[in-house]
Amino acid sequence: MSTAKSTRSVIPKFHYRLEKRKESGIFASLLSILVALICSFGITFWVISLIGADAGTVLWAIVKGSFGTKNAVIDTLIKATPIFITGLATVVAFRAKVWNIGQEGQLYTGALGVTWAVLLLKDTGLPAWIFVPLLLVVSAIFGALAGAIPGVLKSRYNVNEIIVTVMLNYITLYLTTYLLGGIWQEAGSHYYNTIRFPETTNLPLLFETRLHSGFLIALLLAALIYYLLWHMKLGYKIRATGSNPTAARFKGINIQRISLIVMVLSGAISGLAGGIELLGVHHRLVYGFSVSFGFTGILIALLGRLHPLGVAPAAIFFGALHNGSSAMIIHSNVPRELITAIMGFVIIMLLVWEEVFKYRIRRVEDVQ
Amino acid sequence: MFNEFLQADMLISIFASAVRMGTIVLFAALGELIVERSGVLNLSVEGMMLTGALAGFLVGYFSESLWLGVVSAALAGMLISVIFALLAIVFQVDQTVSSLTVNIFAAGLTFFIYRTVFPDVGSQGTPNLVPFSALKIPYLSQIPVLGELLFSHHAMAYIALFMVLIIWFYLYRTKSGLILRTIGENPRAVDMKGISITLYRVSAVLFGGLMAGLAGSVITLGSAGVFVADITAGRGWLAIAIVIFGDWKPGRILWAALFFGFIDALQMQVQALGIKLPFQLFLAMPYIMTVIAVFLGRRRAGAPIALGTPYVRE
Secondary structure, three states, rough: OOOOOOOOOOOOOOEEEEOOOOOOOOOHHHHHHHHHHHHHHHHHHHHHHHOOOOHHHHHHHHHHHOOOHHHHHHHHHHHHHHHHHHHHHHHHHHOOOOOOOOOHHHHHHHHHHHHHHHHHHHHOOOHHHHHHHHHHHHHHHHHHHHHHHHHHHHHHHHHHHHHHHHHHHHHHHHHHHHHHOOOOOOOOOOOOEEOOOOHHHHHOEEEOOEEEEEHHHHHHHHHHHHHHHHHHHHHHHHHHHHHOOOHHHHOOHHHHHHHHHHHHHHHHHHHHHHHHHHHHHHOOOOOOEEEEEHHHHHHHHHHOOOOOHHHOOOOOHHHHHHHHHHHHHHHHHOOOHHHHHHHHHHHHHHHHHHOOOOEEEEEOOOOO | OOOHHHHHHHHHHHHHHHHHHHHHHHHHHHHHHHHHHOOOOOOOOOHHHHHHHHHHHHHHHOOOOOHHHHHHHHHHHHHHHHHHHHHHHHHOOHHHHHHHHHHHHHHHHHHHHHHOOOOOOOOOHHHHOOOOEEEEEEOHHHOOOOHHHHHEOOOOHHHHHHHHHHHHHHHOOOOOHHHHHHHHHHHHHHHOOOOHHHHHHHHHHHHHHHHHHHHHHHHHHHHHOOOOOOOOOOOHHHHHHHHHHHHOHHHHHHHHHHHHHHHHHHHHHHHHOOOOHHHHHHHHHHHHHHHHHHHHHHHOOOOOOOOOOOOOOO
């Protein structure tokens, strides 16, 4: 707005220009998440109607199935736990722009480690207060080892970590079926499963419900990772490597080392997710115990904007969708796979809107 | 047992099946070659292939025309690649993040559509179709050994081999191919000539989607005859590894694809022979070999310099 006291002799002319900001602020981030969710909600509504079901009933079934009763809420939190943790594993890696896609395999490796330790120690009569923490540590170590393979290949030999981690997912799965179809298989079982673990390996339950303490561990882990990334030197190095590797190198950060550390850390967290899921829910290793927890973790990390505080609600949201989908298939002929498609769509929308909201319209003075 | 294994018939049949299996990844790898040469790192080949596999199967199943299925697969792969192009090139979202998102979306979408179309799968048995039969080239297919190796495949295999020539010709013998290669190395130089980087890159990505879609259709229409979740089983990722292993050159990519086809074929034959090693080891073989391939390909010099970097005008 030009004032009368303007020093210029002519009234300046304006035109409007579209400008792109480099980073979007917290407000734009939240707005893009909101708009993405609304868009996805609309599309979902439309798709369900297209299949010939009553969209209102289906969506209400999902909401009731995930938050309707106390048990439903507990179930939602149980379902959210493993993907919460794999989401955190993703945050650590992606913050350094180290693309770990191997959460699924690392989670299985952690579970294999736990199973190995349980089968080894089950007759020693270890008390639960030693046994459970020991097993959790074992799962993290095994996960860390699984993460170290792509980590070393990347940091020492500059081998693309994405392809290696994807391949390791398949390899680990075949290793699991090999063990479950052979030496680890429960005698007389026709399925890929081990014997039931002894009671002393159970994760303690919370509030006298089915909710196991794994959820608490996940919350604690989120706080730890927040502290690591924003209040520790290593975390600063991780973020610096991610945002500008060249500048990081000039600051004296050894980015090879960082990518190895990050990969091992991310693997350890994923492995822990596997251990917690076995000790908290299944109490035996069974093929397919992970319903794509690793891949969902990636989605959650992206939806949570690679921030532990964002990952928590994102995990609960996805856990609710998973849980609610059971109610959905009872009440309608909509297949469960709709949920996975929606999850992908939410992220696509989010990425698009986030870029759109980076643009702002600015009034620019015409140069005379 | 090993005598049997080494029998000539067996070897020929393994090699012949290597060509068939190699065809699948060859389509995808050639598409990815064009995409990467333009400087875009598209890691969503797997998702595009999966979409192609489903579209090819559905259209082939309901129209009872395999060729209509192939065309739909190509279009479906392209349609998914539009999402990637929009994210990665138009909005310049990180190319890896865009790829991962598209992959997960495609995995969910394909299985959702499949289950919507066939709600009773499982209880009613898996719907299936009769895949492409071998197109024996007259006279040539009668030649001993070579006949079965080279001239007795389904039509898609010949098309794939022919595509190697076309891609080579495009990249090294046309002006447009030269521009595409330069965009992958030095986009600024091309931009200064007034040529649209975005247009070239988007077209490359769409072509990559088309080829990945075709690759997917070869799985469902060329050999499996059914669709199941994750039927691509990592072959999209293998295609990316083959581009690296093949040093971003069409000829080497052909050999790399055939080599991996051989591993795939060997894995199946060895299983059938009942050799006393865990069959999971053979199933895992292609994945282990892929890790080895990217490891060996780590010092390849052919990688486009601008690979994975979005072009921003200053």
